[in-house]
Amino acid sequence: MTQTLSFKIALAFLIVSLAGIGLIAAMVAVLTTETFGAYVDAENKGEVAFELEHYYTAHGSWEGVDQPVHWPIGPSVHPAQPEFALLSTSGAVLIAGHNLIMGEAADPALLEHAVPIRVDGEVVGYFLPSEEDFGARPPAAAFLQPFYQALGMGALAAFGASLILGIAAAETITRPVSELTDATQAVAAGDLEHRVRVHSRDELGQLAEAFNRMATDLLASRSQRRQMTADIAHELRTPLSLILGHGEALSEGVLPATPETLHIIYDEAQRLNRLVEDLRVLSLTDANELHISREWMPPGDLVTRAEAAHRPNALRQGITITAAVAPDLPVICVDAHRMGQVLDNIIANALRYTPEGGTVTLNAARDGDAVAITVADSGPGLKPEEVARIFNRFYRTDQSRARHTGGSGLGLTIAQSLVEAHGGTIRAQSPPGEGLRVTIRLPVGG
Numbered sequence: 001m002t003q004t005l006s007f008k009i010a011l012a013f014l015i016v017s018l019a020g021i022g023l024i025a026a027m028v029a030v031l032t033t034e035t036f037g038a039y040v041d042a043e044n045k046g047e048v049a050f051e052l053e054h055y056y057t058a059h060g061s062w063e064g065v066d067q068p069v070h071w072p073i074g075p076s077v078h079p080a081q082p083e084f085a086l087l088s089t090s091g092a093v094l095i096a097g098h099n100l101i102m103g104e105a106a107d108p109a110l111l112e113h114a115v116p117i118r119v120d121g122e123v124v125g126y127f128l129p130s131e132e133d134f135g136a137r138p139p140a141a142a143f144l145q146p147f148y149q150a151l152g153m154g155a156l157a158a159f160g161a162s163l164i165l166g167i168a169a170a171e172t173i174t175r176p177v178s179e180l181t182d183a184t185q186a187v188a189a190g191d192l193e194h195r196v197r198v199h200s201r202d203e204l205g206q207l208a209e210a211f212n213r214m215a216t217d218l219l220a221s222r223s224q225r226r227q228m229t230a231d232i233a234h235e236l237r238t239p240l241s242l243i244l245g246h247g248e249a250l251s252e253g254v255l256p257a258t259p260e261t262l263h264i265i266y267d268e269a270q271r272l273n274r275l276v277e278d279l280r281v282l283s284l285t286d287a288n289e290l291h292i293s294r295e296w297m298p299p300g301d302l303v304t305r306a307e308a309a310h311r312p313n314a315l316r317q318g319i320t321i322t323a324a325v326a327p328d329l330p331v332i333c334v335d336a337h338r339m340g341q342v343l344d345n346i347i348a349n350a351l352r353y354t355p356e357g358g359t360v361t362l363n364a365a366r367d368g369d370a371v372a373i374t375v376a377d378s379g380p381g382l383k384p385e386e387v388a389r390i391f392n393r394f395y396r397t398d399q400s401r402a403r404h405t406g407g408s409g410l411g412l413t414i415a416q417s418l419v420e421a422h423g424g425t426i427r428a429q430s431p432p433g434e435g436l437r438v439t440i441r442l443p444v445g446g
Contacts (some may be wrong), residue, residue, distance in 0.1 A: 003401040006167075006174040013166030020158060025155045029148060036144060045115070047083060047131045052117050056124050060132040061092050062086070066102070085128035087114060150157075166303065176204045180211060192219040231394040231409070236276055238270035278410040282393070285417035292335045292421055299332050299371045299442070300325035302365045306343035310360075319357035321347075326365040332443045338418045339442075343375070344428075345411035346438050350377035354435065363390060370424070382428075387436075390428050391416045412438075 055065055065086060085097035087106050097104045114126035120219035179196050186194040192215055198208045246265050249255040284290035314321040343362075350360045358378040365372055382390065389395050394409035412428075415438075419426040424442040431437075 004174070005177060007168040010163075011174055013169060014163060017162035017166065021155050021158045021333055025151055029151060030146065033144060035324040045127075045331045048129075049115060049117060049127050052086065052125070052127055053119055056117065056119050062125060064090060066095050072258035085110075087111070087126040087128065089123060089125060094125065125414075172383070173204075175199075176208060180208060183211060183215075187215055187218065192222060228393060232275075232279065235394070235409075236272065237273075243266045243272075275410075278414055282410065282417060285414075285421055288421075290338075290418075290421055292334045292338060294335055294445070296331045296333050297336060299329050299364045299373060302334075302336070302343060303341055303362045303373060305340060306347055307362050309344070310347045314351055314360065317351060317354075319351060319354050319358050319360060321351075321360045321362070323362040324364070329364060329366060329371055332371055332442050332444060334422055334442060339422070342415040342418050342440065343373070343414045346375045346440075349411055350375055350436065350438075353377065353379040355379065358435075367441060369445075370443050373440045373442070374437060376437040379435040381430040381433070381435050384430075387428050387430050390436075391426075 029330050052065075052066060056062065059065075067200050078129075084095065085093060085100050085106070086095035087110070088094055091105045091111065092108055093100045093104055093106055100106055108129060108320070114128050116123045117125045117127055125253045176199050183196045195215060196208045198205050219363070234433055243265050246255065246261060250257055250261065256262050281290065303325055307321055311321055347360065347362070354360055354377045360375065360377045361375045363372075363373075391412050393413045416426050419440055419442070422442060424440060426438065426440050429437045429439070
């Protein structure tokens with residue numbers, strides 16, 4: 001039989017409660033017995049001492065003190081079976097207790113334990129109390145019996161209350177766990193909108209909040225995955241349609257096999273290849289499996305190489321591209337190929353949106369404990385809500401633009417992933433009346 005968490009918690013609560021109640025009850029019983037016994041013992045000894053003092057005062061001597069007729073304190077004190085001893089001032093045994101012999105002199109060492117009996121301030125004898133504890137006698141035990149019964153009933157009542165409280169506490173503790181278990185099973189079954197109630201701010205409440213955040217992230221991830229799948233299908237459909245259409249037309253003789261027609265098919269195949277490669281890079285960065293081959297290099301080399309690589313394309317579009325590198329920049333530890341890919345994507349995006357006669361400026365400068373590489377264009381710029389989404393996958397600021405001209409919509413997303421893989425940051429700004437400025441910050445220490 002599987003024991004539930006609630007049962008285990010209740011059982012543990014009961015065991016601890018039972019041990020505590022039993023220990024307290026035992027301590028109370030022992031202390032009460034000892035305290036009451038000491039009290040009764042003191043009272044009885046005091047009563048015997050008082051009777052002895054009274055006897056001596058009445059008779060003026062100890063003569064006849066060993067006769068039972070003189071003792072009003074009951075049969076428990078009987079000379080035939082004496083439970084205490086009475087010694088004269090000289091140590092002679094007047095009442096033979098403690099296995100003493102009547103009339104003989106007692107061992108002087110016994111006087112150390114004797115209680116002196118005084119009459120008018122004068123010691124007239126010594127009283128040796130009984131070795132038996134008066135409090136342990138049947139009358140005292142009978143007196144304590146109701147107390148023991150009440151103590152036992154109280155312990156049982158406390159145990160019953162502990163049982164009820166233990167079950168209630170176990171239910172209170174395990175209810176959020178049960179709800180979380182049900183929610184986990186629901187999410188595992190695909191219900192990502194299922195949430196759990198947060199009952200408290202303790203560890204269980206924090207666990208519930210963490211679960212809700214996880215479910216929200218999973219729901220967002222599923223939505224993004226579905227959107228990405230739809231976007232990928234859309235991106236693939238256009239070049240595939242062109243390739244299939246032109247291939248069918250060529251096979252049926254509708255289109256002649258001219259270089260122009262073959263070039264269209266080749267360009268679309270290249271688009272497909274670039275898209276697949278972009279998706280591969282994104283999947284590797286998402287899984288933190290992208291290999292980064294770092295080397296120390298001057299940041300100015302990255303900027304000048306990128307400017308030189310894009311200068312022919314800029315000239316064809318009538319755009320001026322320039323590079324400026326601050327002197328004495330520290331070297332950075334980066335993957336030259338991947339960072340070149342980052343700058344290629346950013347510059348290609350800048351050239352795409354910069355009109356003829358515009359400018360694209362590359363700049364490298366020191367920025368605190370990092371090196372900042374900036375790509376700024378003189379294009380129309382972006383609205384604030386567009387800047388916030390510019391690094392999203394498949395996002396285009398101009399949705400009416402043909403995909404052949406507008407790119408796949410993954411360039412800046414890949415740039416962001418690669419920069420973050422280097423431990424850097426990337427951000428976009430578009431001040432009013434200016435173009436877009438993308439800034440990369442790479443740590444000096446690599």
